[in-house]
Amino acid sequence: xxxxxxxxxxxxxxxxxxxxxxxxxxxxxxxxxxxxxxxxxxxxxxxxxxxxxxxxxxxxxxxxxxxxxxxxxxxxxxxxxxxxxxxxxxxxxxxxxxxxxxxxxxxxxxxxxxxxxxxxxxxxxxxxxxxxxxxxxxxxxxxxxxxxxxxxxxxxxxxxxxxxxxxxxxxxxxxxxxxxxxxxxxxxxxxxxxxx
Numbered sequence: 001x002x003x004x005x006x007x008x009x010x011x012x013x014x015x016x017x018x019x020x021x022x023x024x025x026x027x028x029x030x031x032x033x034x035x036x037x038x039x040x041x042x043x044x045x046x047x048x049x050x051x052x053x054x055x056x057x058x059x060x061x062x063x064x065x066x067x068x069x070x071x072x073x074x075x076x077x078x079x080x081x082x083x084x085x086x087x088x089x090x091x092x093x094x095x096x097x098x099x100x101x102x103x104x105x106x107x108x109x110x111x112x113x114x115x116x117x118x119x120x121x122x123x124x125x126x127x128x129x130x131x132x133x134x135x136x137x138x139x140x141x142x143x144x145x146x147x148x149x150x151x152x153x154x155x156x157x158x159x160x161x162x163x164x165x166x167x168x169x170x171x172x173x174x175x176x177x178x179x180x181x182x183x184x185x186x187x188x189x190x191x192x193x194x195x196x
Contacts, residue, residue, distance in 0.1 A: 053091045056083040060100040060107075069110045071118060077107045127169030130158045134172045140182040152179050 059080035064073060081104060084092075091097055133155040140148055155176050159167065167173075 052086045053094065053097060056080065056087060057096060057100050059083045060104050063107055066106045066110050069107060069114065071111070071114050074111050077104070077111050080104050081108065123166045124169060126162055126166045130155065130162060130170050131172055133158050134176045137179045140179050140186070142186060145183045145186040148179070149183060152183055156180070
């Protein structure tokens with residue numbers, strides 16, 4: 001029994017009845033007492049060998065040139081890799097398939113490179129935002145330390161949300177620590193003065 005609505009009393013489902021692109025099969029038992037579980041299960045997705053090679057080659061040929069790839073092409077690169085997975089060893093050895101695989105591997109490497117660059121940029125942006133919050137605190141004095149607490153806490157909260165890689169990029173964390181220490185010292189001094 002499958003989520004596609006195809007049913008079978010023999011638990012054999014012809015591939016012609018399963019829609020292209022089906023990636024999962026769900027088996028549900030009835031309440032009959034003679035159905036106690038699955039002894040063995042094998043899910044095999046069959047494709048015609050000739051069209052399989054053609055689909056892989058078409059998927060690779062449809063990709064932009066490696067230098068023109070963007071992260072929006074990631075799904076297409078992954079789809080081409082999926083198509084390669086359907087190939088038999090014999091098909092993988094064909095000259096045109098070997099050449100296409102080299103193109104695919106270059107595309108995959110480019111996607112990894114683009115993802116790293118995007119992550120590096122996101123990390124730098126997050127760290128710069130925290131740097132700006134810290135710089136905005138300014139000097140802590142006896143006249144402003146109470147009003148500066150909100151800014152100190154906002155910077156501390158933003159810093160705490162950074163990943164380990166991002167917090168390494170913050171350039172002025174020592175300024176935040178100094179501001180916090182100065183604020184706390186002034187609070188303690190006021191409290192001590194109030195008790196005298």
